[in-house]
Amino acid sequence: MRILSLAARRLAAALPALFIILAGLFLLLQLAPGDTVDALVAQMGGSDPTMIEQLRKHYALDQSTSVRLGDYLWRLVHLDLGQSAIYGKPVAAVILERLPATLLLMGSSLAIAFAAGMALGVIAARRVNRWPDTLISTLGLVFYATPSFWFGLMGIFVFAIYLGWLPAGGYGSVGAGLTGIAQVLDIAWHLILPTLTLALIFLAIYLRIMRTSMLEVSNLDFIRTARAKGLRDTKVVTRHILRNALLPMVTLIGLQAGTMLGGSVVVESVFALPGLGRLAYESVVQRDLNTLLGVVFVSALLVIVINFIVDMLYARLDPRITAGH
Template sequence: MRLLLLSGRRLAAALPALLLILAGLFLLLQLAPGDTVDALVAQVGGADPTMIEELRRYYALDQSTSVRLWDYLWRLAHLDLGQSAIYGKPVASVIAERLPVTLLLMGTSLAFAIPVGMVLGIVSARRVNRWQDTVISLLGLLCYATPSFWFGLMGVFLFSIYLDWLPSGGFETIASGLTGWARVLDIAHHLVLPTLTLALIFLTIYLRIMRASMLEVSTLDFVRTARAKGVPETRIVVRHVLRNALLPLVTLIGLQTGTMLGGSVVVESVFALPGLGRLAYESVMQRDLNTLLGIVFVSALLVIAINFLVDLLYARLDPRIAGEG
């Protein structure tokens, strides 16, 4: 029951934050040069003033900022994200087409980065100040200091151009007609490079956090007591050290959800993936404000949902959190 109350409070606190994010972004976009009509006119090579005025009236750009903000929030309360000016269909449909690609990319990246980072962090902590710790720490520092787009470009050069092992971009083979498991394997083949590119930087962060947490927990009194009682070292690491060392890592995973969404913009652009990140970039370049606001809304909901699940997991790992609730 206490866990449910804690969850309800976290969700209630997230709603004002979501409202402030959307309202703040809407106001900031009004300060940016150009608007949807300017982008449309530039695409067709120009238009007469009468047509431009009609377009501004059609997209409600002739109204004041406060009126448009209120209208947007009112439509949002009814789950209406508006119409995409560039794609000519509802924003919800555009996002629904792109969201699975981003979720799949994020899911596979996390599924690779978390366990590998944990294992390397545990090995580094168990072999602290030895050659294993030095090698792992050095490689982690190099990966963390290297921009993700450079990893992507070098991966394309090495594995796609030079070795011809992996596709250089795209989500699947165009017009292949594949279905079932053949299509799944084709998509997995295309996602190898993007997944590794996005996962490497986060893997190094998880590695460092797990190493530091393991070293810190290993010096606590209850661990020394377990060793004094003769508890096997493997059981001490798994049952006592690892469970407590996971708490900072779980928190970090929730906090970095937004960072991973931002990183997907770069990765999807490098590998031409039709996901939310690339859609956000195209919306900014084409001044499609409705689509951009819809992407931010969906991304904020995704971050809130993941942080909510992380809070529940954190309370499960540390019962004191639920007890204080």
């Protein structure tokens, strides 16, 4: 019951946050120069004032900001994200087409970064101030300090162009007509480079956090007591140190969810992946307000869901977390 109460409180707190994010972004976009009609007219090479006025009425841009904000929020309550000016179809349909690529990229990158960061952090903490610790910490610093787009470009140059081992981009082989397991393997093959590119930066963060957390927990009284009882070192590490050291790592997953979505914009652009990040970039360039707000809405929902799952996992890992705290 305490877990359910905690879940209800987290969900209740998420709704106002989602409203503030969307309303704030909507108002900020009104301050940006240009709008959807300006972008469409520029693509057509110009237009007469009458057509421009009709387009503004069609996209409801002739109304006041407050009226358009109220209309958008009302449509959002009914899960109506509006019509995309770029693609000429509902925003929800466009996002559903792009969502699988982003989810696959984020999920695989997060899994690799978390698992490898945890393993390297444990090794570094177990060999503190020795050459494995120095090597792992140095690599972590290099990965953290290097921009993701540079990793992507170098990965394309080395593994796609020079060695020819991996595809340079895309979400699958164009015109191959693959289905079933062959299509799944083809998509996985194309996602190797973008996944590693996005994972390297977060791997550096996780290994540094895991190393620090392992060293901190190792000096606590209950660990000394466990060692004094004669427990084997491996058992002390796996059953006592590791479980408590994982708490900051689990928390970091929720904090990094939004950052990872932001990083996917760069990675998807470099590797030409048809995901939400690239869609957001195209929406900004084309001034497609409905599509951009739809991407932000889905992205905010993803971050809220991930943080909700993290809160529940944290409550399971740490019994001190209750509904009253």
